[in-house]
Amino acid sequence: MAAVIDGKAVAEDVVGRVKVLAAELRAGTGIVPGLAVVIVGADPASQVYVASKGKKAKECGFHSVQHTLPADTAEAELVALVETLNADPAIHGILVQLPLPEHIDSGRIIQTISPDKDVDGFHFVNVGKLGTGELATAFVPCTPAGSMLLIERLRGRDLSGLNAVVVGRSNIVGKPMANLLLAANATVTIAHSRTKNLAEICRSADILVAAVGRPEMVRGDWVKQGATVIDVGINRVAAPEKGEGKTRLVGDVAYGEAAERAGAITPVPGGVGPMTIALLMANTLVSASLAAGRPRPAF
Numbered sequence: 001m002a003a004v005i006d007g008k009a010v011a012e013d014v015v016g017r018v019k020v021l022a023a024e025l026r027a028g029t030g031i032v033p034g035l036a037v038v039i040v041g042a043d044p045a046s047q048v049y050v051a052s053k054g055k056k057a058k059e060c061g062f063h064s065v066q067h068t069l070p071a072d073t074a075e076a077e078l079v080a081l082v083e084t085l086n087a088d089p090a091i092h093g094i095l096v097q098l099p100l101p102e103h104i105d106s107g108r109i110i111q112t113i114s115p116d117k118d119v120d121g122f123h124f125v126n127v128g129k130l131g132t133g134e135l136a137t138a139f140v141p142c143t144p145a146g147s148m149l150l151i152e153r154l155r156g157r158d159l160s161g162l163n164a165v166v167v168g169r170s171n172i173v174g175k176p177m178a179n180l181l182l183a184a185n186a187t188v189t190i191a192h193s194r195t196k197n198l199a200e201i202c203r204s205a206d207i208l209v210a211a212v213g214r215p216e217m218v219r220g221d222w223v224k225q226g227a228t229v230i231d232v233g234i235n236r237v238a239a240p241e242k243g244e245g246k247t248r249l250v251g252d253v254a255y256g257e258a259a260e261r262a263g264a265i266t267p268v269p270g271g272v273g274p275m276t277i278a279l280l281m282a283n284t285l286v287s288a289s290l291a292a293g294r295p296r297p298a299f
């Protein structure tokens with residue numbers, strides 16, 4: 001049976017370090033890390049995530065602001081808000097919650113965020129740095145960065161000789177995850193919905209990362225004996241066994257089956273999700289430290 005990777009505990013560990021470093025920064029320079037979260041529209045799931053980001057930022061001793069804009073906000077207005085935040089010296093991290101309403105070009109909004117405040121790591125400058133291995137100065141997207149910290153704790157920082165398979169090719173998770181694994185010397189395959197022999201390719205993985213957004217798509221017999229399985233999926237599905245209209249969260253991996261073969265596996269919830277928020281705090285602390293002219297803290 002697989003060891004369960006306690007993402008919540010590792011996230012608390014990361015947040016604990018952020019708190020200490022934020023207090024040191026404040027004592028040494030008077031600078032308080034500032035995080036601005038922008039949400040457009042009232043999607044209930046998005047509001048829950050945004051609230052937990054604000055709560056965690058306060059817990060870290062950060063200056064935390066939230067801008068909630070109506071769903072019909074014009075693109076130009078959102079651009080103007082981002083430009084104001086870019087120019088605000090009290091703000092070191094800007095996160096515009098995705099997805100945005102259809103009438104707004106999210107690419108344009110992301111590229112408006114100053115690369116120095118792009119704690120999501122979505123700006124071309126940060127994507128390019130990650131792609132060229134300039135990890136020492138990049139902001140790396142929080143979900144892959146958090147997943148990588150979990151992998152590091154289990155398998156070390158050097159993944160030479162190990163096969164890693166990433167299922168999913170999004171700009172937010174799949175592609176940056178593959179780049180991080182490659183930077184750690186793993187042999188990396190990116191698989192996706194059009195891949196032939198998906199099960200067979202997954203079975204070659206010593207490290208299997210599932211980020212497809214399809215509930216329980218990765219089955220137990222896709223998992224190599226002893227593999228490290230990182231489940232990035234968060235899918236809300238009906239749970240009639242809990243009562244009428246009830247739901248539960250499942251990942252992109254069929255957990256019970258996969259746990260019989262994996263060496264270690266992340267649960268959902270309590271795996272990658274808490275790490276995503278912890279790395280957002282870490283990125284904001286890094287940004288504030290750099291703005292203060294201090295060396296970049298490592299996580």
Ligand SMILES: Nc1nc(=O)c2c([nH]1)NC[C@@H]1CN(c3ccc(C(=O)N[C@@H](CCC(=O)O)C(=O)O)cc3)C=[N+]21
Nearest residue numbers: 049095096097098099120269270271272273274276277
């Ligand atoms: N610009 C942008 N950056 C993001 O990082 C971003 C975003 N937009 N849009 C939405 C997604 C989603 N996301 C999550 C973060 C934490 C949990 C999390 O903490 N989940 C917990 C609890 C889940 C629950 O109970 O609902 C867990 O997995 O244990 C989940 C999802 C960040 N996102």
